Amino acid sequence: MTVVLIGPPAAGKTRIGKRLATRLGRPFIDTDHEIVAEHGPIAQIFADHGEPYFRRLEREAVVRALDQHAVVSLGGGAVLDPQTQADLAAASVILLTVDADAVAARIGTTKRPLVTDLASWQALVDSRAELYASLADYSTDTSTRPLDAIVEEIALWVEGNR
Protein backbone atom coordinates (compact mmCIF):
# COMPACT_ATOMS: atom_id res chain seq x y z
CA MET A 1 0.00 0.00 0.00
CA THR A 2 1.09 3.53 -0.64
CA VAL A 3 2.03 5.30 2.59
CA VAL A 4 0.61 8.82 2.69
CA LEU A 5 1.38 11.63 5.14
CA ILE A 6 -1.28 14.28 5.62
CA GLY A 7 -1.62 17.22 8.00
CA PRO A 8 -1.44 20.97 8.33
CA PRO A 9 1.39 23.20 7.10
CA ALA A 10 4.60 22.84 9.13
CA ALA A 11 3.53 19.55 10.70
CA GLY A 12 6.66 17.90 9.28
CA LYS A 13 5.22 16.03 6.28
CA THR A 14 8.19 16.75 4.04
CA ARG A 15 11.01 16.21 6.55
CA ILE A 16 9.45 13.13 8.14
CA GLY A 17 8.26 11.73 4.79
CA LYS A 18 11.77 11.86 3.36
CA ARG A 19 13.29 10.03 6.31
CA LEU A 20 10.42 7.54 6.50
CA ALA A 21 10.93 6.65 2.83
CA THR A 22 14.62 5.96 3.46
CA ARG A 23 13.76 3.91 6.55
CA LEU A 24 11.20 1.82 4.60
CA GLY A 25 13.33 1.56 1.45
CA ARG A 26 10.72 3.24 -0.72
CA PRO A 27 10.84 6.21 -3.09
CA PHE A 28 9.71 9.56 -1.68
CA ILE A 29 7.25 11.85 -3.44
CA ASP A 30 6.18 15.25 -2.13
CA THR A 31 3.28 16.64 -4.17
CA ASP A 32 4.24 20.26 -3.43
CA HIS A 33 7.74 19.57 -4.78
CA GLU A 34 6.32 17.88 -7.90
CA ILE A 35 4.16 20.92 -8.62
CA VAL A 36 7.04 23.35 -8.07
CA ALA A 37 9.34 21.31 -10.31
CA GLU A 38 6.80 21.41 -13.12
CA HIS A 39 5.10 24.79 -12.68
CA GLY A 40 7.30 26.99 -10.45
CA PRO A 41 6.79 28.40 -6.93
CA ILE A 42 3.43 27.74 -5.28
CA ALA A 43 3.03 31.36 -4.16
CA GLN A 44 3.49 32.42 -7.80
CA ILE A 45 0.88 29.93 -9.03
CA PHE A 46 -1.60 31.29 -6.46
CA ALA A 47 -0.78 34.88 -7.45
CA ASP A 48 -0.97 34.32 -11.21
CA HIS A 49 -3.84 31.84 -11.52
CA GLY A 50 -5.63 31.56 -8.14
CA GLU A 51 -6.23 28.72 -5.73
CA PRO A 52 -8.70 26.66 -7.87
CA TYR A 53 -6.07 26.40 -10.62
CA PHE A 54 -3.46 25.32 -8.05
CA ARG A 55 -5.87 22.68 -6.71
CA ARG A 56 -6.27 21.23 -10.21
CA LEU A 57 -2.51 20.94 -10.62
CA GLU A 58 -2.34 19.43 -7.15
CA ARG A 59 -4.99 16.84 -7.94
CA GLU A 60 -3.00 15.74 -11.01
CA ALA A 61 0.15 15.42 -8.87
CA VAL A 62 -1.76 13.42 -6.25
CA VAL A 63 -3.11 10.96 -8.84
CA ARG A 64 0.39 10.31 -10.15
CA ALA A 65 1.86 9.95 -6.66
CA LEU A 66 -0.79 7.57 -5.30
CA ASP A 67 -0.06 5.23 -8.16
CA GLN A 68 3.45 4.51 -6.78
CA HIS A 69 4.55 2.11 -4.03
CA ALA A 70 6.11 5.09 -2.30
CA VAL A 71 5.96 7.32 0.74
CA VAL A 72 3.88 10.30 -0.37
CA SER A 73 3.69 13.63 1.47
CA LEU A 74 0.61 15.55 0.39
CA GLY A 75 0.31 19.33 0.41
CA GLY A 76 -1.68 20.48 3.44
CA GLY A 77 -4.83 21.19 1.44
CA ALA A 78 -4.70 18.27 -0.98
CA VAL A 79 -7.25 16.38 1.12
CA LEU A 80 -9.89 19.02 0.38
CA ASP A 81 -10.51 17.32 -2.98
CA PRO A 82 -13.39 14.82 -2.66
CA GLN A 83 -11.84 12.45 -5.19
CA THR A 84 -8.56 12.49 -3.25
CA GLN A 85 -10.51 11.76 -0.06
CA ALA A 86 -12.02 8.72 -1.77
CA ASP A 87 -8.66 7.59 -3.19
CA LEU A 88 -7.06 7.66 0.27
CA ALA A 89 -9.24 4.74 1.34
CA ALA A 90 -6.82 2.52 -0.59
CA ALA A 91 -3.70 3.92 1.14
CA SER A 92 -2.12 3.80 4.60
CA VAL A 93 -2.80 7.33 5.76
CA ILE A 94 -0.80 8.89 8.58
CA LEU A 95 -1.84 12.20 10.08
CA LEU A 96 0.92 14.41 11.49
CA THR A 97 -0.34 16.91 14.06
CA VAL A 98 1.54 19.77 15.67
CA ASP A 99 0.58 22.33 18.30
CA ALA A 100 0.61 26.09 17.88
CA ASP A 101 3.60 26.63 20.19
CA ALA A 102 5.79 24.35 18.10
CA VAL A 103 4.51 25.76 14.83
CA ALA A 104 5.33 29.32 15.88
CA ALA A 105 9.00 28.39 15.65
CA ARG A 106 8.56 26.65 12.29
CA ILE A 107 6.51 28.96 10.09
CA GLY A 108 8.75 32.02 10.14
CA THR A 109 10.80 31.56 7.03
CA THR A 110 8.81 29.85 4.28
CA LYS A 111 6.46 31.33 1.67
CA ARG A 112 3.02 29.81 2.15
CA PRO A 113 0.23 31.72 0.43
CA LEU A 114 -2.46 30.54 2.86
CA VAL A 115 -0.36 30.79 6.04
CA THR A 116 1.14 34.19 6.71
CA ASP A 117 1.12 34.06 10.50
CA LEU A 118 0.11 31.89 13.44
CA ALA A 119 -3.51 33.08 13.37
CA SER A 120 -4.00 32.07 9.73
CA TRP A 121 -2.34 28.70 10.47
CA GLN A 122 -4.70 28.16 13.43
CA ALA A 123 -7.78 29.10 11.38
CA LEU A 124 -6.77 26.67 8.66
CA VAL A 125 -6.18 23.87 11.19
CA ASP A 126 -9.49 24.51 12.94
CA SER A 127 -11.36 24.30 9.64
CA ARG A 128 -9.64 21.05 8.63
CA ALA A 129 -9.01 19.15 11.87
CA GLU A 130 -12.10 16.97 11.57
CA LEU A 131 -11.41 16.14 7.92
CA TYR A 132 -7.77 15.23 8.61
CA ALA A 133 -8.80 12.95 11.48
CA SER A 134 -11.53 11.26 9.45
CA LEU A 135 -9.05 10.25 6.73
CA ALA A 136 -6.28 8.98 9.01
CA ASP A 137 -5.48 5.35 9.81
CA TYR A 138 -2.79 6.43 12.26
CA SER A 139 -1.95 9.74 13.88
CA THR A 140 1.08 11.07 15.69
CA ASP A 141 2.15 14.44 17.06
CA THR A 142 5.39 16.06 15.92
CA SER A 143 5.50 19.00 18.35
CA THR A 144 8.19 17.92 20.79
CA ARG A 145 9.97 14.69 19.86
CA PRO A 146 13.04 14.42 17.61
CA LEU A 147 12.36 13.56 13.96
CA ASP A 148 14.04 10.14 14.13
CA ALA A 149 11.84 8.98 17.02
CA ILE A 150 8.71 9.98 15.11
CA VAL A 151 9.95 8.28 11.93
CA GLU A 152 10.69 5.06 13.80
CA GLU A 153 7.26 5.05 15.45
CA ILE A 154 5.53 5.45 12.09
CA ALA A 155 7.77 2.86 10.39
CA LEU A 156 6.90 0.26 13.02
CA TRP A 157 3.21 0.97 12.53
CA VAL A 158 3.53 0.65 8.75
CA GLU A 159 5.46 -2.62 9.06
CA GLY A 160 2.76 -3.97 11.33
CA ASN A 161 0.12 -3.09 8.77
CA ARG A 162 1.61 -4.48 5.58
Ligand SMILES: Nc1ncnc2c1ncn2[C@@H]1O[C@H](COP(=O)(O)OP(=O)(O)OP(=O)(O)O)[C@@H](O)[C@H]1O
Ligand atom coordinates in the same frame (compact mmCIF):
# COMPACT_ATOMS: atom_id res chain seq x y z
N1 LIG B 1 9.81 16.83 14.90
C1 LIG B 1 10.28 18.04 14.58
N2 LIG B 1 11.01 18.72 15.47
C2 LIG B 1 11.49 19.94 15.19
N3 LIG B 1 11.31 20.58 14.01
C3 LIG B 1 10.61 19.95 13.07
C4 LIG B 1 10.05 18.65 13.31
N4 LIG B 1 9.37 18.28 12.19
C5 LIG B 1 9.53 19.31 11.32
N5 LIG B 1 10.26 20.29 11.85
C6 LIG B 1 10.59 21.57 11.19
O1 LIG B 1 9.37 22.21 10.89
C7 LIG B 1 9.46 22.85 9.62
C8 LIG B 1 8.35 22.34 8.73
O2 LIG B 1 8.61 20.97 8.40
P1 LIG B 1 8.15 20.42 6.99
O3 LIG B 1 8.58 21.34 5.91
O4 LIG B 1 8.60 19.00 6.93
O5 LIG B 1 6.56 20.51 7.19
P2 LIG B 1 5.43 20.25 6.13
O6 LIG B 1 4.34 19.59 6.88
O7 LIG B 1 5.99 19.57 4.94
O8 LIG B 1 4.99 21.74 5.80
P3 LIG B 1 4.56 22.41 4.38
O9 LIG B 1 4.63 21.38 3.32
O10 LIG B 1 3.23 22.97 4.63
O11 LIG B 1 5.56 23.50 4.17
C9 LIG B 1 10.86 22.56 9.06
O12 LIG B 1 11.67 23.67 9.36
C10 LIG B 1 11.30 21.35 9.86
O13 LIG B 1 12.70 21.30 10.03
Ligand SMILES: O=C(O)C1=C[C@@H](O)[C@@H](O)[C@H](O)C1
Ligand atom coordinates in the same frame (compact mmCIF):
# COMPACT_ATOMS: atom_id res chain seq x y z
O1 LIG C 1 -2.60 23.90 3.39
C1 LIG C 1 -2.66 24.30 2.21
O2 LIG C 1 -3.73 24.57 1.65
C2 LIG C 1 -1.41 24.37 1.43
C3 LIG C 1 -0.30 23.76 1.95
C4 LIG C 1 0.98 23.66 1.21
O3 LIG C 1 1.53 22.37 1.43
C5 LIG C 1 0.82 23.96 -0.27
O4 LIG C 1 0.26 22.86 -0.96
C6 LIG C 1 -0.03 25.19 -0.50
O5 LIG C 1 0.66 26.29 0.08
C7 LIG C 1 -1.42 25.06 0.12
Ligand SMILES: [Mg+2]
Ligand atom coordinates in the same frame (compact mmCIF):
# COMPACT_ATOMS: atom_id res chain seq x y z
MG1 LIG D 1 6.03 20.06 2.93
